[in-house]
Amino acid sequence: MTRTDDFVIWFPDLGRGDVGVVGGKNASLGELINNLGKAGVQVPCGFATTADAYREFLSMGGLREVIAEQVARLHHGVDLAEVGWTIRQAMVAADLPAGVARAVTGAYRALGAALGRTDPDVAVRSSATAEDLPEASFAGQQESFLGVHGEQDLLAACKRCYASLFTDRAIHYREDLGFDHLKVALSVGVQQMVRSDLAGAGVMFSIDTETGFPRTVLINASWGLGETVVGGMVDPDEYLVFKPLLDESSRHPILSRTCGRKQCKIIYADGSSGARTRMVDTDDAERATYVLDDEEILTLARWATAIEGHYGVAMDMKWAKDGRTGALFVVQARPETVQARREAALLRSYRLRTGGEPLTSGLAIGDAIATGSVCVLRSAAEIDRFTPGAVLVTEITDPDWEPIMKRAAAIVTDHGGRTSHAAIVSRELGVPAIVGTTNATDTLTDGQQVTVSCAEGDTGTVYAGILDYEERELDLADVPDTHTRVMLNLANPAAAFRWWRLPADGVGLARIEFVVNNHVKIHPMALIHFAQTDETVRRQIAELTRGYDDKPEYFVERLAHGVARIAASRWPDPVIVRMSDFKTNEYAKLVGGEAYEPTEENPMIGWRGASRYYSDGYRDGFALECRAIRRVREDMGLRNVIVMIPFCRTVEEADQVLQTMSEHGLTRGRDGLEVYVMAEIPANIILAELFAERFDGFSIGSNDLTQLTLGVDRDSAALAQLFDERNPAVTRSIQHLIATAHAQHRKVGLCGQRPSDDPDFARILVQAGIDSISVTPDSFLTVKQNVAGAERERAENGDEMP
Incomplete structure (x- = not known):
């Protein structure tokens, strides 16, 4: 490490081992310049003052005694604001030692010469020597100053940086964490100004x-x-x-x-x-x-x-x-501190047991649920009104809000994204938050009882009233190994990453219609024929597709992004994506859908699944689905996506669907594309050998298979006692399918809830030699244990797993 003198060091002469000399922020910039330049990472050039410069400033100006005296007054009950103001005023009024000022101005002139400019504009940033440590993040506690111009302006900015080590929030933060105020020093980073x-x-x-x-x-x-x-x-x-x-x-x-x-x-x-x-x-x-x-x-x-x-x-x-x-430039890099502290072996799951009236929504921060009374605060000056355990509702937060944020049950803001102050601090505190609602401060009122839910994916919702919810703790430390693959059913792309720690073997069922319903919301044919749609529908579509001149592209991009998130969550394990299987009454509920959907007496066995894909009434809509899948597999590279065709009634229909897919660029076998079929119609079982010639695998839809085998409406309360997936007619069908498929070297899975609710049903599937079982994430551990038990029983009986 080469120093200009004891008070200034250039970034290229710094590394991550110099945190005690120039603080975490400046040490990291030096580390980046020295080690990441070959990777193309660009960092603005500059220099840093040392901790010795700060200590010299304290000693020469008699400031060490001022700080000690004022901290002692704080401990004897003097108001924090008075103590902080007194220290800051003393620091701003003091002169920088001549040696420190000489080193800073000399380095500034050298930086100007390197940039080819006299008195260049620079960014002046604070970097505390206790900053960004894994056990205590001091980020955001000190000030930065942008567009600083000229030597005198720079020296004044340096003193203001030093003084910002004693803002009220910084003093409070160190007091809470037990840091000695005089053992924390501050370095000032001076960088080329990026004109962002x-x-x-x-x-x-x-x-x-x-x-x-x-x-x-x-x-x-x-x-x-x-x-x-x-x-x-x-x-x-x-x-x-x-x-x-x-x-x-x-x-x-x-x-x-x-x-x-x-x-x-x-x-x-x-x-x-x-x-x-x-x-x-x-x-x-x-x-x-x-x-x-x-x-x-x-x-x-x-x-x-x-x-x-x-x-x-x-x-x-x-x-x-x-x-x-x-x-482009990287201007700061520090270790992430929140997820690094999470206990990897434990996974907490939250679920609302009851529904409620949604009041407002925004980006969900965390995945928890909390309840409480609303406290609307318009500024940090009102924080004395806050009651511990309330739901804090405000426009935005900054470090001045932190003393009450840690006492809130939940935090809701009008503005901000996932990297805003409110989001970062709420994660660190483990407090659920919803940011970017746009209207929370106007919609919610003081004293109102609410439930704040971040457990439903990317979107967080504030519900009226105190709703019933459950919290489960899943211990992943001792998950049994099984020969039978246990996979996940994932419907919501926004929640897919939540379950990445589960040791699942892939996704056995991802439903396109869920993505369409929740992320696209518009009937694909209405997008294709946008110019011909009803004026009211056109306005709705225009609002949802702002920024998209090409309306069908909106459908393709939104669907591709939804599927891609699910595929990425389990990469490189297989992710089976079922093409759309809305019933006509469900399609009609999409924006613009009524104009393209007939009224059917029994949509459950009507125009659904495979029959739509090659028909004139939906062929162009299916083409958009195929474009989205191609984008995921070919453009993004997520070739772990397997396509599955639902409700395919005949082998002739199978041939038509495969031909239609090929016309839209999805050809079975090309670039490793596998195509599965749902086995949910008795015809799929009876003609399993012929379907196996056309598809790479089967996925048993036990609900529809039971319904159509027994002739029982699965939604009929009067017939509920007859709806039984363990009925011999159903189990023999499953056994026959597995045996026939295996003879044709095809895999068979089942996606459904029954194996988690019924260990006996899991035993039947394992005994039949099923290749995989796919369940909802919160049922995964139960099914894994049920399957492991069934496999042990089979082994004890002398049967080897296939």
């Missing part, structure tokens, strides 16, 4: 922040300086990228892109008011446009992956784009 005010900036994590899923990079972006994202002032763009396929240059593994509202941006002020920056509203074009294009998203994701690989832990990073050159 002319472009955009944001935050990224090398991990899914809500679930800890380690194979994604989450990127948030907004126009202007990045403070709007961190401060939760805007609802930013959100991009999710799948790391394992980033190295394949032909792939674009962007799992999802969400265009945020990006209501405002921070830009540089003209200086006339004395302010360095100002906030302005964004225009309609900016709000409707993504900040980053696909190549920029993938570049940042590759950098995040490289940085994580170098550090060996999940990372939390800030990035900025220079509007003059278009260049």
Whole structure:
């Protein structure tokens, strides 16, 4: 480590071992410059003042005694605000020691020479020597100053950084954690200013922040300086990228892109008011446009992956784009602290037992449920009104809110994304939060009893009243091994990452119609014939598809992103995606659906499943489904996706569907594409050998198979006692199918709830030699244990597993 002197060190001379000298933030910047440059990671050049410079400042100005005296007053009951103000005023009023000032101005001139500019604009950032440690995150406790210009401005900014070590919130934070105020020093980082005010900036994590899923990079972006994202002032763009396929240059593994509202941006002020920056509203074009294009998203994701690989832990990073050159930069990198502390062997699951009236919704932070009385606060000046255990409702939060955030049952904000202050702190505290609702402070009222649910995927909902819910703790430390594959039924893409820790063997059933119903919401034929639809429907579609001139592309992209999230959650294990199986009455409920769906007396055995795919009434809609699957498999590279055809009545229909799929670019066998068929009609069992010639596997739909075998309406309460999957007619059908399929070297699975509710049924399946059983995630451990028991019993009887 080469020093300019004892008080200044250039970033290239720093490494991660220098936290005690220049703090975590500055040490990390040096580490990046020295080790990640070959990977293409760009970091703005600059230098850091040392902890010795800070200590010199305290000693020469008599400030050490001031701090000790004021902290003692705090411990004797003097108000925190008075103590903090007194310390800060003393620090700002003191002169920097001559040696420190000389070192800083000399380095600043050298930086200007390197950049080819006299008195360059720089960013001046605080970096505490106790900052970003895994056991105590001090991030955000100190100040940063942007657009600093000239030597005197720089020296003043350095003192303000030093003084920010004693903001009220920083003092409170250290008191809570038991840190000695005089043992924490501060370094000042001085960097080339990235003109992100002319472009955009944001935050990224090398991990899914809500679930800890380690194979994604989450990127948030907004126009202007990045403070709007961190401060939760805007609802930013959100991009999710799948790391394992980033190295394949032909792939674009962007799992999802969400265009945020990006209501405002921070830009540089003209200086006339004395302010360095100002906030302005964004225009309609900016709000409707993504900040980053696909190549920029993938570049940042590759950098995040490289940085994580170098550090060996999940990372939390800030990035900025220079509007003059278009260049991207990483301006901060530190270890992620929340998911790193989660206990890997334990998985908590929450579920609402009863429904309720939804009051508002936004992005779910965490996966818990909480109840309580609403406390609406408009500013941090009102925090004395907060009652411990209440649901905190406010517009945005910043570090001034932290003393009450830890006492809240839940947190709900009008603005902010997954990397906003409210989201980061609530995760760290383990408090469920919903951010970016847009209207919580207007919709919810003081004293109102509510339930805050983050257990339903990406969207969190505030319900009226105190609802009944359950919390389960799943211990993954001792899951038995089984020869029979136990897979998951995953319907909601937004919740797929929540279950990544379960040692499942893949996904046995992912339903396209759930993705369409919850993430697309529009009938595909209405999108295809948008110009001809009813005016009221056109307005609804236009609102849902803002930013999409190509309306069918909206369907393809939304469906592809939903399927991709599920496929990524279990990569590289197989994920069986069932093509749409809405009934006509269900399709009609989609936006624009009524115009394209007939009225049927019995939709359960009507125009559904395979019969729709080649018919004139839906062929073009099925083409969009095929385009989405091709995008997932070919463009993103998630070739673990297996396609499954539901409700295929005849072998002739099977041939028609396979031909139609091939016309739309999905040819069985090409690029390893496997196509399964649902075995849910007696014809599938009776003609299993012929269906096996056309498909690569079977998945038993036990509900429909039981219904059609016994002639019992599965929804009839009057016939409920007759609906029994263990009826010999059903079990013999299953046994026959498995034997016939295995003779043709085809796999057979079953997707349904019965094996978890009925160990005897699991035993029947294992005895028959079924290859896989697929169940809901919360039933996984029970089924795994039931299957293990059945396999032991079979082994004790001398039967070998196939």
